[in-house]
Amino acid sequence: MGRPRITVWNEYLHEVENPVVRAIYPDGIHTEVASAVAEHLDADIRTATLREPEHGLSQEVLDTTDVLFWWGHRAHAEVADEVVERVHRAVLEGMGLVVLHSGHVSKVFQRVLGTSGWLRWREADEKERLWNLEPSHPLLQGIPEQFELEQEEMYGERFDVPTPDELLMISWFQGGEVFRSLCTWRRGHGRVVYFRPGHEAYPTYRHPHVRRILANAAAYAARTVRIERTRPIQVEAFEPVPNPTKDHIG
Numbered sequence: 648m649g650r651p652r653i654t655v656w657n658e659y660l661h662e663v664e665n666p667v668v669r670a671i672y673p674d675g676i677h678t679e680v681a682s683a684v685a686e687h688l689d690a691d692i693r694t695a696t697l698r699e700p701e702h703g704l705s706q707e708v709l710d711t712t713d714v715l716f717w718w719g720h721r722a723h724a725e726v727a728d729e730v731v732e733r734v735h736r737a738v739l740e741g742m743g744l745v746v747l748h749s750g751h752v753s754k755v756f757q758r759v760l761g762t763s764g765w766l767r768w769r770e771a772d773e774k775e776r777l778w779n780l781e782p783s784h785p786l787l788q789g790i791p792e793q794f795e796l797e798q799e800e801m802y803g804e805r806f807d808v809p810t811p812d813e814l815l816m817i818s819w820f821q822g823g824e825v826f827r828s829l830c831t832w833r834r835g836h837g838r839v840v841y842f843r844p845g846h847e848a849y850p851t852y853r854h855p856h857v858r859r860i861l862a863n864a865a866a867y868a869a870r871t872v873r874i875e876r877t878r879p880i881q882v883e884a885f886e887p888v889p890n891p892t893k894d895h896i897g
């Protein structure tokens with residue numbers, strides 16, 4: 648379908664309010680993710696953020712998006728249910744969705760997968776080692792057998808998601824935990840990817856292998872069909888899935 652059209656969505660609050668995060672990502676995480684994709688993929692790329700009207704995700708934007716990236720953390724509750732519904736329907740109709748890091752408990756990810764997305768977490772400047780389980784998979788082109796991030800937030804199992812269609816990377820952390828850090832699912836006609844690294848306090852999205860995986864994800868998840876909208880999905884007012892473990896958001 649020609650050059651993929653990518654929309655990178657970011658909550659864009661930490662970078663505005665926290666000088667530490669702003670020093671790492673002065674133009675916002677969305678701009679860094681967009682530049683990573685552009686580095687490896689010939690694509691039309693734009694960004695959208697929470698504070699824009701309709702969070703920058705009007706129907707028109709989604710209708711012209713082949714892959715949507717999602718980074719959110721502290722303001723998941725502020726994302727309008729109407730936009731969540733719109734994104735869900737777009738995925739079922741063929742749009743790709745790449746959910747990053749703390750997006751694991753975003754309304755969009757919970758809605759699309761139907762589970763809470765909860766996990767264990769710890770912020771202790773730990774080393775993360777990511778193991779490449781499927782070197783022949785398009786998402787892992789150009790990625791070695793394993794690579795390390797010197798400092799990251801720890802995410803540990805159990806990660807409350809449906810069993811992935813494809814489990815592509817496992818992370819090991821210095822504290823001993825492991826985590827399913829690169830996973831795919833099909834939902835309707837859309838491809839869904841979850842990629843774990845990307846805590847806002849570390850320059851993770853400047854790491855060359857992370858950047859390559861972001862670009863690979865854009866290429867892999869890009870829409871291959873457009874299914875015409877028939878009727879709305881019958882879902883009553885959406886309530887986010889509660890956290891069964893009382894663990895804190897990661």
Ligand code: ZN
Nearest residue numbers: 749800846897
């Ligand atoms: Zn984090």
